[in-house]
Amino acid sequence: MTGTGVHAALAPQGVALLDVRRGLGQWRFLDPVGAQLWLDITSGTAPADAIDKLTTRWQERGADAAQVRVDLTALAADLDSAGLLLPADRPARNGALSIRFAPEADGGALHRLAGHAGLSAALLLLRCLPVRFALTAARAVTRLPGRRAEMEDAEAAFAAVRRAARWWPGRAACLEESLAAHFASALTGHRVTWVIGARFTPHGAHAWIEADGYIIGQEETDRVWPYAPALKVERSH
Structure with a gap:
């Protein structure tokens, strides 16, 4: 980096x-x-x-x-x-990942609690502070104890965040949802990769989580892929 x-x-x-x-x-x-x-x-x-x-x-x-x-x-x-003539972080691409569309999995009470906590933290960070604070927090939770998430673990965390978002005013966009799922996964003892990326035709930005070789939570209505990753937050070892 x-x-x-x-x-x-x-x-x-x-x-x-x-x-x-x-x-x-x-x-x-x-x-x-x-x-x-x-x-x-x-x-x-x-x-x-x-x-x-x-x-x-x-x-x-x-x-x-x-x-x-x-x-x-x-x-x-x-x-x-604009201060952009600087060397930039360029995350490696993982090759072809399978896409899992927004799940409805129910991970139980622990996941529901983690979903609310993760969403609260993500909304507070992203709506009240510059994004660099959210990045710092996202990197910090990768140091919590836990194991690498399997697909089902990541889907349960993402579904819990989606469920929690129904109780919040306004819309939680992909940036808030994906960061919240990253936090919720950590709170349930699992590690996912939080990714922010872009596509070119048409231009657009997106945020998501990855786990076990899958992109988790992609919307059925957005089938324009691939997005190229610009930033990844994951455990380094």
Whole structure:
């Protein structure tokens, strides 16, 4: 981890940058050309050299070199002003994961209690504080004793959070639900992976949990996948 507060989701369609240094986090999507510029500069190439290299490449393909240079120079300046020309954390992709749609499993009284506690904590953190505090708390609970969750364990935690959300005013979105399920799993002695990621066609962000080779709790109405992970919170060993 670089610790810069910038996280990157990489895909053939480009790169999505998540900046968690302020507020609830901000996303910036770059097309393949912009992504290459960002990758070159953040890998140590001087901005002017990176712009020269890409300009030459596109000139050889018939593009107007002057316009390409203007566009790339403006993009580099824009990313620099936003503080995004930094090395970013880039989580490894786990390959193809199976998707489990939102479960209705009932894990019993312990899971219901953990669901309410997890949702309370997630809502408090995400609605009252900058997202970096939620990340700190999410990383902290990975150090609680417990075993790696199996699919049924993760589904029971997610279902408990969904059930608890019916008692709360307003809507708990995927960010709140997934963080709450991460907390609820920890409270019942299980470890899941909390993931925040992005997709490119169309642009969008999503948060979910993973366990036992499965993506847990995906909505039946959202079948646009895959999302590329930008940030993962899991036990490191």
